[in-house]
Amino acid sequence: MLDHRLVQTAVIGNSKSDHPVILPMEAPELEVWRRRHPKYTYWCGYELGGCGGRLMDRLYRDKACHFAHVAGGPTCGRAATGESSADHLFVKRGLRRLLDKHGQRGEVRTRDLGSGPGGAVDLHLPAARRRLRFQVSPLDYRSWRAADLDLGGDVDEVDWFFRTDGPLAEEVLARDGYILRFRLETRGGERRVYIGTRTHDGPSVRWDPLEDCRIEQVGLVAPSAGATPPLGRRTKPFTFPLAGPLVFALDEGTAVPEGSPFASEGRRLAMADVRPAGSPIVRAVLSLPDDTAPPSAAHVYRAVDRASMLVREGVEGWAVRLDRFVRLDAHEAARTGLAGVLPELPEQRPVPAPQTRQPDRPSPVVPPRAVSSATVRKQRAKDDALVLTRDQAVVRVREILTDAAAEGRTLRWSDLGAQLGNPLKSVSERERIDFLVEVDSPLWDSKAVLSVLLAGDNGGLLSCLPAVLHRLGVGGAQGLSTDSPPLHAWVKQERERGIALYGTSPRPVPRRRPVTTPTRTLTAQQWRDVGASLRGVQQHKRERTDARHATAGEIRQVRALYDRVQRKMSDLGGAFRRTKRTNRVMLLARTWLALTAPGAQTPANRSPEQAQALRTSAAELSAELNAIAAELEAVKAQYW
Structure with a gap:
């Protein structure tokens, strides 16, 4: 019986060999291979999941060369026969050669994970107390964990x-x-092994030949990776967002456990009683930024931003991470259960009215004037504002502006000063810039600039806003005035980012762009093209003066230019602000094309747009559309 399967891999020597080979597919390459290795014998080896029978090479001129089983051998149930079916043996051989090259002691073994002997390759380095697993077959999370x-x-x-x-x-x-990768490429009768590294810093993988790598105490080190991939396990805990508000009170009498796994650079740890929304009070480690004033144990605080739960795998307990917080007043703190109970207000008794001239009649009792709860809160906020420190004022302004962003509104600086009292009274322009920079610091791409929500007394942008943005590192803000159109467009976009970030349903936002003016200046070649089109218009006016003289080719050209401009405006979206000229030209082109379409009749009672379209030549309309298309190209180059 003939063997029609295209077997591309085999082992050399005997059926138990782990020395793999790939048969060259082209006839000239196979002829060279035979001359170089005349004594090789090929086997469907057990390490390939084969039957152990002998193979012979078949040379063909009109199709791919391949191995075939020798007649009379055992029945073969080998599943994989392609050039990748021996990859585990090529990896195994490459690791052995690397150990010999560097004089290292180690054990290399292949593993059968249920689908054959080529499921994985393990390298054990006893001196480094480390194992390297090359996972050849697919694996799910639970199997990987086990x-x-x-x-x-x-x-x-x-x-x-x-x-x-x-x-x-x-x-x-x-x-x-980081992750470590490997791949194989065919080189003649070999499969060359490459080692790759990928980190969070970039999506691409850097590849190096296995033979160029070295084995050290930290494992396998690739030349291009160097010290880039962190050698060792994850240093940061896993983070899970907590829904709803969170309140807490520090416990200064209890120390954070020594060597806490939640310690990290730029953070301070403290023990606290924490109450997440809808949950009982729990004792937890609190992770706070070390660049802000620590909260006082005498007060209760509420997290301004969404808090996160920190978890370290294999470690008991958990921690809460938050970046901004605000102090609660005495009444709010008492309602959380984390502060002392306030004494009840004394019962108010009615005050008798003064005696009138008629003592024989009972005088009516006038009850005391009721004071609304809103008035009490405003008075309490005013009293609190008088004693706020600068650091507390910064935190309070962050909270006020975050709430304003969530509600999609702005706030005047004078109203903000009235709420906070002393910290913002009679401040100079320089002091106001320093204060707002502190409010928005530190600033990164995933945050929105809160200062854009503040307006001057006239309702416009704050006069110091460009200086604040420049200090925060926002590109393109230096030297702009508050009446600059690019700045107004950027502020509008940044306010929309704040609504998306701090609204009731937060959603991802794009990266913050610098304050830039869309450049509409044409290149020299584009100006030459426009000039040539305009000269053509003048020449065309002397020859054909209206749309009724347009040829079929000219109509096709105008329609192609109109469609091109439409596509470009659709691609740019809001990045291109349509001017009156653009709207006029596009309306003129639509009308012109409708009047010059095959079978179209010239209306007797013409609208002003139709009359103008009939007076316009194809060359003149093409020049206008070309100029708009060039302008769109310039805007696209600015943004992409």
Whole structure:
């Protein structure tokens, strides 16, 4: 019986060999291969999941060369026969050669994970107490987790090398901050192994040949990676957002456990009683920024931004991370259960009215004037404002502006000063700039600039806003005036980002763009093209003066230019502000095309637009459309 399967891989020597080979597919290459290796014998080896029978090479001129089983051998149930079916053996051989090259002691073994002997390749480095797992077959998270625990039983670290990207690779990237990859490429009768590294800093993978790598105490080190991938496990805890408001009170009498796994650079830890929304009070570690004044244990605070829960895998307990907070007044704090109970107000008794001239009649009792709760809150806020420190004022302004962004409104500086009292009274322009810079610091791309929500007494932008933006590092803000159209457009966009970030339903926002003016200046070549079109218009006016003289080719040209401009405006969206001239030309083109369409009749009672279109030549309309298209190209180059 003839063997019609295209078997591309085999082992050399005997059926138990782990020395792989790929048969060259082209006839000239196979002839060279035979001359170089006349004594090779090929086998459908057990390490390939094969039957153990002998193979022979078949040379063809009209189709791909391949291996075939020798007649009379055992029945073969080998599943994979392509050039990648021996990848585990090529990885195994490459690792052995690397160990010999660097004089290292280690053990290399292939693993059968249920689908054949080529599921994975393990390298054990006893001196470094480390294992390297090259995962050839696909793996899900639960299987990976179980294998990771099993491989790490007698070593300190396990390095995973994945063959392809996928959900598991992305999970490891999120956990460790980097992933290690491997791939193979065919070179003649070999499959060359490459090692790749990918980090959060970039989506691309940097590849190096396995033979160029080196084995050290930290494992396998690729030349292009250097010290880029963090060697070791994840240093930061996992973060899960907490829904709803959160209140807390510090406990200065309890120290944070020594060597807390939640410690990180730029943060301070403190023990606190924490009450998330809809939950009982719990004792937890609190992670706060160390560049702000610490809260006082004598007060209760509420998180301004959404708080997050920090979890370290394999570590008992949890922590809460928050960046901004505001102090609650005594009555609000008492309602949280984290502060002392306020004494009840004394019962108010009615005050008798003064005696009238008629003592024999009872005088009516006038009750005391009722004071609304809103008035009480305003008075309490006013009293609190008088004692706010500068740091407390910064936190309070952040909260006020965040609430304003969530509601889609702006706030006058004078109204803000009335709310906060002393900290913002009689401040100079320089002091106001310093204060607003502190309110918006630190600023990163995922935050919105809160200062854009403040307006001057005239309702316009704050006069100091350009200086504040420049101090915060917003590009293009230096030297702009508050009546600059680019600045107004940028402020409008930044306010929309604030609504998206701090609204009741937060949603992702694009990265902040610098304050730039869309450049509509044409290049020299574009100006030459426009000039040539205008000269053509003048020449055309002497020859054909209206739309009724347009040829079929000219009509097609105008329609193509009109469609081109339409597409470009659709692609740019809001980045291109349509001017009156643009609207006029596009309306003229639509009318012109309707009047020059095949079978169109010239109306007897013409509208002003139709009359103007009939007076316009094809060359004149083409020149106008060309100029708008060039202008759109310039805007697109500015943004993309």
